[in-house]
Amino acid sequence: MKILVCISQVPDTSTKIVLKDNNTAINNQGVTYVINPYDEWYALVRALELKEAGIASDIHLITVGKADTEPVIRKALALGGDEAIRIDADSHDPYETANYIAEYAKTVGYDLILCGKESIDYNNGAVGVMLAELLDTDYIGFATDIQIDGTTATVKREIEGGEETDTCSLPVVIACQKGVAEARIPNMRGIMAARTRPLKVVAPAAVGSVTEILSYELPPAKAGIRMVSPDNMDELVELLHAEAKVI
Amino acid sequence: MSVIVLVEHTEGNIKKKSLEAVQYAAGIAQKTGTTVSAVVLGTLAGTEMESLGQYGAQKVLHVADARLDELHARAYTSALLAAAQKEGSKIIIALHDINGRAVAPRLSAKLKAGLVAGALSYPDLDKGFVIKKAVFSGKAFAFVNITSDVKVITLMPNTFQLNKGEGKATIEKLDVSFGDKDFGVKVKEVNLIKGEIPLADAQLVVSGGRGMKGPENWGLIENLAKELGAGTACSRPVADAHWRPHHEHVGQTGGTVRPNLYIAVGISGAIQHLAGVNGSKTIVVINKDPEAPFFKAANYGVVGDAMEILPRLTEAVKNFKQNHK
Numbered sequence: 057m058k059i060l061v062c063i064s065q066v067p068d069t070s071t072k073i074v075l076k077d078n079n080t081a082i083n084n085q086g087v088t089y090v091i092n093p094y095d096e097w098y099a100l101v102r103a104l105e106l107k108e109a110g111i112a113s114d115i116h117l118i119t120v121g122k123a124d125t126e127p128v129i130r131k132a133l134a135l136g137g138d139e140a141i142r143i144d145a146d147s148h149d150p151y152e153t154a155n156y157i158a159e160y161a162k163t164v165g166y167d168l169i170l171c172g173k174e175s176i177d178y179n180n181g182a183v184g185v186m187l188a189e190l191l192d193t194d195y196i197g198f199a200t201d202i203q204i205d206g207t208t209a210t211v212k213r214e215i216e217g218g219e220e221t222d223t224c225s226l227p228v229v230i231a232c233q234k235g236v237a238e239a240r241i242p243n244m245r246g247i248m249a250a251r252t253r254p255l256k257v258v259a260p261a262a263v264g265s266v267t268e269i270l271s272y273e274l275p276p277a278k279a280g281i282r283m284v285s286p287d288n289m290d291e292l293v294e295l296l297h298a299e300a301k302v303i
Numbered sequence: 304m305s306v307i308v309l310v311e312h313t314e315g316n317i318k319k320k321s322l323e324a325v326q327y328a329a330g331i332a333q334k335t336g337t338t339v340s341a342v343v344l345g346t347l348a349g350t351e352m353e354s355l356g357q358y359g360a361q362k363v364l365h366v367a368d369a370r371l372d373e374l375h376a377r378a379y380t381s382a383l384l385a386a387a388q389k390e391g392s393k394i395i396i397a398l399h400d401i402n403g404r405a406v407a408p409r410l411s412a413k414l415k416a417g418l419v420a421g422a423l424s425y426p427d428l429d430k431g432f433v434i435k436k437a438v439f440s441g442k443a444f445a446f447v448n449i450t451s452d453v454k455v456i457t458l459m460p461n462t463f464q465l466n467k468g469e470g471k472a473t474i475e476k477l478d479v480s481f482g483d484k485d486f487g488v489k490v491k492e493v494n495l496i497k498g499e500i501p502l503a504d505a506q507l508v509v510s511g512g513r514g515m516k517g518p519e520n521w522g523l524i525e526n527l528a529k530e531l532g533a534g535t536a537c538s539r540p541v542a543d544a545h546w547r548p549h550h551e552h553v554g555q556t557g558g559t560v561r562p563n564l565y566i567a568v569g570i571s572g573a574i575q576h577l578a579g580v581n582g583s584k585t586i587v588v589i590n591k592d593p594e595a596p597f598f599k600a601a602n603y604g605v606v607g608d609a610m611e612i613l614p615r616l617t618e619a620v621k622n623f624k625q626n627h628k
Binding site for chain 2: 067069070071072073075082093094149150151154155176177178179180181182183185186188189190192194195196197198200210214215216217218219220221222223224225234235265266267268269270271272273274275278279281282283284285286287289290292293294295296297300302303
């Protein structure tokens with residue numbers, strides 16, 4: 057069984073966003089980039105577990121990005137994975153990104169495609185769903201547990217107000233979140249081994265984007281805090297009612 | 304040419320957030336000089352569907368197939384495609400929730416339609432078709448222009464106030480021929496947590512952090528939440544320590560909430576946590592450390608011991624409710 061894990065490079069969660077060029081771009085000076093946590097902690101680690109359990113034979117990692125994303129994909133390889141593919145393109149449009157990955161995936165034929173539930177930069181959570189459509193497969197999102205038995209996937213997923221268990225046939229695209237696996241830390245052996253594992257650079261298919269980001273804005277600063285005495289919770293409730301109008 | 308909007312319902316009632324989506328669709332229809340066709344899938348009473356007219360839908364397209372009572376994303380996609388085809392629609396709207404997020408990107412991929420996931424504004428038509436959405440988990444906003452002819456939008460719930468008007472939508476049956484693939488995912492088991500308010504949709508949220516000292520003190524959070532009719536949430540260290548279930552974790556690597564009121568108790572306010580909650584309209588911070596960074600992001604603050612303050616606040620809410628019956 058061949059697994060493809062989608063890896064996205066994102067700013068570290070502690071990053072403070074600073075804008076530049078008249079608010080048309082994010083200032084990436086001093087920003088540390090990491091593997092999108094959902095991709096790393098859950099999708100990638102679950103793929104590794106499936107290989108260790110003898111269920112998966114090959115694990116490929118794929119990312120869409122220019123050469124500056126290579127340190128992050130190398131870091132993903134240090135956790136595990138047999139080879140990595142970098143589609144040499146810079147895309148902020150999920151339609152374009154999904155098509156790049158789909159075109160490559162068709163050339164290999166994966167049984168299982170894992171991704172994080174969303175990337176923590178653009179928060180679309182769209183690439184995995186689009187991949188499923190483009191590859192004509194099922195998709196299960198918000199997964200919290202993934203079991204593979206032969207050609208059947210059994211997946212627990214979050215639903216509104218609870219959880220459900222689904223089954224479907226492979227191939228399938230599954231978007232992972234907390235619960236799917238326990239996060240791992242790469243060890244020295246993995247880091248050394250990652251250097252020798254192949255990292256293929258693939259030219260993007262001709263797709264064309266269907267959205268563009270025109271500008272950015274930062275959230276307005278809070279107007280200032282009003283402190284309430286811990287002995288006067290009636291006052292707080294009254295403020296929430298009469299001033300904030302939320303209760 | 305009408306604007307298509309997917310309507311969700313549960314236990315015979317249309318979800319409030321779907322009324323928001325219909326109203327949003329009506330706003331776009333007005334801007335673009337067209338009408339709204341709401342798509343209802345599965346079993347729902349006619350009077351309930353007609354009531355969508357109060358929020359601006361002229362028409363309901365009803366696919367009365369009981370298999371659609373539960374989410375089958377591919378079948379939902381097929382139904383919306385059939386509706387869009389019938390109406391010649393160029394704009395399709397769903398909610399930015401678990402269901403909408405499994406369907407809208409499929410439509411986008413199928414129709415080569417630009418997607419805005421998590422819309423926070425009406426499209427600005429002067430600059431193209433530009434919609435505001437949160438990025439970096441709420442640390443910034445992006446203005447996204449959809450450049451394709453067909454446009455797909457998921458609306459963030461709890462973004463716009465509902466304004467109920469007059470009107471009655473006409474109901475049309477829509478027949479869709481589904482294939483086996485549309486029902487490829489089989490639901491084996493459903494576990495609903497009874498009596499709990501789904502966090503993503505909660506109007507009020509009470510959230511606890513490490514300052515709560517241990518899971519044994521969560522009764523104080525739950526009592527306040529119960530009195531307010533609020534959902535309960537927690538910070539990442541609390542979920543990691545298994546004091547609370549993972550689905551309650553809000554923050555950059557957990558869930559995102561956008562309630563009218565977020566009460567943070569014993570949470571210091573790390574940048575990762577703020578990312579998940581800064582869409583909240585009003586934030587109250589209760590913390591014994593006056594230097595806690597969360598106070599900088601709050602509207603109201605109380606410095607003191609949560610164990611003493613929470614029962615007082617719960618009592619104050621109880622009294623308030625009695626006086627405002």
